[in-house]
Amino acid sequence: MKRDSSQPPRSVNRGFEDDCVTLPIESILPLRALGKSAKSSRKYRQIVASIAQIGIVEPPVVVRNHDQSATWLLLDGHLRIEALKDAGTQEVECLVSTDDEAFTYNRQVSRLAPIQEHKMIRKAIERGVPEEKIAAALDLNLSSIRRKVRLLDGICEEAVAILKDKPCTAAVFGALRKMKTIRQIEAAELLVNANNFSVAYVSAILAGTPQAQLVDSSKPKKIKGITPEAMARMEQELARLQEGIASIQDTYGQDHLHLTVIKGYVGKLIGNARIVRYLAQNHPEFLGEFQTITEITPVEAASPD
Template sequence: MKRGADKRPASVNHGFEDDCVTLPIDVILPLRTLSKSAKSSRKYRQIVASIAQIGIVEPPVVVPNPDKSATWLLLDGHLRIEALKDDGVQEVECLVSTDDEAFTYNRQVSRLAPIQEHRMIRKAIERGVPEEKIAAALDLGTRSIQKKIKLLDGISEEAIAILKDKPATGAVFDALRKMKTMRQIEAAELLVNANNYSVAYVKAILAGTPQAQLVDASKPKKVKGITPEAIARMEQELARLQEGIASIQDTYGQDHLHLTVIKAYVVKLLGNARVVRYLMQTRPEFLSEFQTIAEMESVVPAETE
């Protein structure tokens, strides 16, 4: 190979055409039928409210109909198109996709985390947008907007950083607010490690928090349906769980390295026809397990990558 060869990166295919197109809504053909309950859903009401206040934020995605007709196939934006139809709108500006795979768009959607929504609302208010207008655009009451504005009051910066892109609801932050800073961080790590942000789980963490780690340490904890003895046992179990997680984290890097080396060795082993033949004749159950290991794309579970 020659030195100084061209190392420029290969060109990247665009997902959309450079320019949007304005199309009559009646030439846009949906690729799926909306359920009967779609128009009564909260999501649909929010879209209607948002369009009424600020118009279309994200254009629908279309692709030319391959049958060469003057129609277009709707890949993404079915609820938006329905909302526009109900509002009597005749045409809409659309993004033109270079790919006709309809499932790709909804599979790749990145949902807005509560902390991100909080920051978005705070930024809008700082720029002079009235709370009433934000509430109308999101189809929420002004009290709900005020709660979202105060979402992170009393929450440590470290806990916020841990949960910044996680689907942690208001109930999570209500519980964290009752804990001292170090316990907030521990609780946030427990939520992330378990990938569980449910109300029940965060209440269990709160119930298992020692009294001294609560903001109001003088006020006895009261959890509906749980006796003081059960709370004490929960505190002990949670402490053991945290110790276990800490011990795993301490050896995680080394264990991952060992597993990677082992996998590479197994792959090399199965590349030897004599070894494979021997295993087939004497230990077929081992061969099956070795093949499974060799075919693994990663030694890390998919949900943790």
């Protein structure tokens, strides 16, 4: 569709000023107080270790204080600023925000998924960074770094692609590693469809995996607290669940379209005062159902990523 040339082009609002600024730390005013346990948290120790090894990676975000020109308001980076103070640092380079809404920064933080962390560590090692320095920067011991490096050993590329941005623990990949390629893909899809990446759920999937789909198919499955009879039942239930999911996926798009059209039509109906009055007097049960339909929220919008 062509844009109307008579209309001026819309400009995009910038989130930050063009240049970073180097500020005295004492001129930066935090917008919230740190909790009593903040400095004893693992996150704070990792920030301290990272700053000591490689300096500030992500600059704090500040906004100009219009009440006092000599001071700045800290929107994001409270732990980083506190770590710098403890290290005796006097100045820090900051990003200058054009928006003073502090809550938006923490809400839009994208946490590093385990697979992304694995790739980051592998890339650093390939570039010649010693494992010991990475461990020090992340405040981890050397064995933990080596486990993260081996995280995807035995995991097929298709399963990795499905789970690349998901919060899967090492135990999840440990369970997947016991499955053959096709089953790894099926298990990864089950995890995503259920939006459940817990150890308990992946253990249930492993328990429900037929013996022939295990890497070591000659070795009987042994899962603590689950009898062979229970595992056999789980295999049957999981197979039925997968069939159900497959059938739903085949018609999901069409069903979603129908629901959207129905919701819009019903919304117009109960937007008419005469129709609402008639339903309220003669069919109140229909009116309640129609109102429920108009309040339906799509799954994608209802569940935060």
